[in-house]
Every structure is written in structure tokens, then in C-alpha cells.
Amino acid sequence: MRLPLFSPITAVLLLLTCPAPAAAAPLPRRPPPTGPEREMLDEAKRLLDEGRLADARDIHLTLWGLTKSASDAFRVGMLSFRLHDFERAAEFLSIYFDMVGTPDAPKIWVPPGFKESYELARADFAEARRHVGALDVRVSEPGAAVLVDGRQVGVSPLPRPVYVTPGQHRVSGQLAGAQREHVAAVGAGGERTVWLTFPRARAEAPARPPVSKVRSRPVAASLPSTRNPALQWWTVGALATTSAALATVGALSLLEANDAAGERDAAFVRARWEVFHCRPGLPACDAYADADGRTKTFTALSVGAFVGAGLSAGGAVTAGFLLAPQAKVRVGAVGSAPGVGLSFSW
Structure with missing residues (x-):
């Protein structure tokens, strides 16, 4: 039997006519340590x-x-x-x-x-x-702290079961001051689903004012002027005070952030020695993480305080401009002598 020839040219032509596969997106990779x-x-x-x-x-x-x-x-x-x-x-x-x-x-x-x-x-x-059991904890509301035998294991919804020793365990959830608790038993190699149900807050409909059936005759009444000069300048003063207070908070937070950054750097230096020359308990690493967290917190607080101070100062300037009294200039006789008169109105 004679076999058909398969020349290299035919192979190249077939490869050229085949559609090229789409380039796959690169998978995320851990940064170098x-x-x-x-x-x-x-x-x-x-x-x-x-x-x-x-x-x-x-x-x-x-x-x-x-x-x-x-x-x-x-x-x-x-x-x-x-x-x-x-x-x-x-x-x-x-x-x-x-x-x-x-x-x-x-x-x-x-x-x-x-x-x-x-x-x-x-x-x-x-x-x-x-050798262990699994507790699949389901909570009716998100954001609840989930505890097993008094140890917090996460916040609802939990992404995976909680693995525990065989036996009875106390499963509880805490949300907005409310607490739900359930005792569940699970054997080795088994799995148990535990439900924690919190009541949902009901939205109350606003009460409608009673409608009077008695028609009254309209009474003309003089309304007091809403443009009270004292109240208006109180608004300007409050905005200016708020701006100054926020600026002070921002400055104090910035100082605290700088102190925390210094503690973080010192803890980092201690960690390099305590981890490898003292014991593997790594207390300096915990100090480093705590100082780093405080640095970030106070830095964000100082930025927010300075932004708020700027907004309050802008509001004070705007309110002062809008609430300033209207001045009127009169040229002519003032009393029995000629002159210039200046009057203010709110």
C-alpha cells in the first residue's frame, strides 16, 4: 500500500492557515520578598x-x-x-x-x-x-462578628467552614448590640450547618398629621424677619471656629503620625534582632504592625482634618460675604449741614 506524502511545505501552509490562539492574560504573581x-x-x-x-x-x-x-x-x-x-x-x-x-x-x-x-x-x-469536624456558620445578616467557643473566627458571611475538634461547641454572633448563640455538636470528619438569625429592623412609616375638617378663616399675621444679624454672624463664627478646630486636630494627628512612624522604624530594627537572636515569639513584629497601623490611621486623620478645615474656612468666607449688611451712601444734607451719609440694612 502506498502512503500519501506529507511534505514540509504542506505542514508550513497548514500552520499558517490555522488561527493563532488568543494570548491569555498573565496570572497574578506574588511580589518578590x-x-x-x-x-x-x-x-x-x-x-x-x-x-x-x-x-x-x-x-x-x-x-x-x-x-x-x-x-x-x-x-x-x-x-x-x-x-x-x-x-x-x-x-x-x-x-x-x-x-x-x-x-x-x-x-x-x-x-x-x-x-x-x-x-x-x-x-x-x-x-x-x-480528625476534625466542620461548622458551616450561616448568619442572616452580613457584618456580624462570629465566635466559636469565645474566639472570633471572622465576620459574616464566612468564606469557608470553621474546623473544630469533635464534640460540642458554642457558636455565637454579635451584631449592633444583639447576640445570638447556638450549641452545636459535630463528629470527626463530619460537618454541621449552624444558623444564626437576627431580626431585621423594620422601617417605620412617618406619621401623617391629622387633617382638620373645620375650615378657619385666614388671619393675617406679621412674620418676624428671618434675617437676624446676630444669628447670621453666629453662623460665620461657628464655621470659623470649626475650621480652626479641624486645623488643630490635623496638626496634632500629623505629629502623632510622625511619632508612630518613628516607633514603627524602631520596631522594625528590633524585629530583625529579636526574631533571629531571642525567640520565635516575634513580639517586635506585632509592635511593628501596631505602629504601622497607627501611622496610617493618624496620617489619614490629619489629611481629612486639613481638608475639613479648608472647607469650613471657605464656608465662613462665603457666609460672611453673603450675610454682610447692605450699605447705602447718601450725598446731601445731613441734619442742618451738608455732608455724606452712610446707612446699613440687613
């Missing part, structure tokens, strides 16, 4: 080589609080599994799965060999689920 993060990663690797798994996990927990990256969630989950901390292993591995997607449809950029590490994480997650 900073200097302190790189040092913490090196220290965690050294602790792993020494077999100090708990200490290495503490460092990755701190990195997770700073970066919220999938790689840190993966390391915390895998190390927790090796430490038989199955609740934390199931929690962080589920976070990792939500962040990375699947090998066939990844949500972020994944390195070579991702499929093998993903399958290993899936196997560890399945084994951890055999």
Missing part, C-alpha cells in the same frame, strides 16, 4: 533543617499575617499537619486551595512542580479532615 521577609524565610529553613517544626511554623504564621500569600498558607498548613495540629492544618490548606485554584485552572502564577505539591496538600487535607 523584601529584605526582612527573605531573612525570615532563611531562618525558617534553618529551623526546618534542625527539626524545629513548631518554631518554623511560628515564623510562617508571622509572614502570613504580613503578606497573606498562598505560599505561606501552604507552609503553615503542611507544618501544622506534621505537628498533628489538624484544625489549623485543615484551615490553612483550605485557604491555600481557595487562593491557588486547581492545576488545570490556577488562579495565580504557580511554579513548576505545582501539581505534585497540590496533590500532596490534598492528601494531607483529607487526612486532617478525618
